[in-house]
Amino acid sequence: xxxxxxxxxxxxxxxxxxxxxxxxxxxxxxxxxxxxxxxxxxxxxxxxxxxxxxxxxxxxxxxxxxxxxxxxxxxxxxxxxxxxxxxxxxxxxxx
Numbered sequence: 001x002x003x004x005x006x007x008x009x010x011x012x013x014x015x016x017x018x019x020x021x022x023x024x025x026x027x028x029x030x031x032x033x034x035x036x037x038x039x040x041x042x043x044x045x046x047x048x049x050x051x052x053x054x055x056x057x058x059x060x061x062x063x064x065x066x067x068x069x070x071x072x073x074x075x076x077x078x079x080x081x082x083x084x085x086x087x088x089x090x091x092x093x094x095x
Contacts, residue, residue, distance in 0.1 A: 020050070027063065030056035 001008045002021040020031045030053040037049055
């Protein structure tokens with residue numbers, strides 16, 4: 001997690017106007033802090049306190065589409081891959 005381009009520590013405070021970058025499930029989220037809530041509340045209330053960068057959303061969607069296309073290229077097996085199939089998968093991932 002980064003706040004304003006610098007690695008964040010647990011004691012860092014976030015203020016309105018800060019930019020927060022975080023990685024969740026290998027996907028990048030770039031958020032702008034709009035306001036700080038007065039109390040801890042629901043996810044709906046928190047969603048009003050930040051805004052995601054449109055470029056970040058587009059990059060993440062492109063990456064997800066690329067991952068889906070890569071998965072379609074992988075050979076399908078009926079169950080757990082056997083020794084021969086595992087070797088083929090390893091060779092494809094290297095090259």
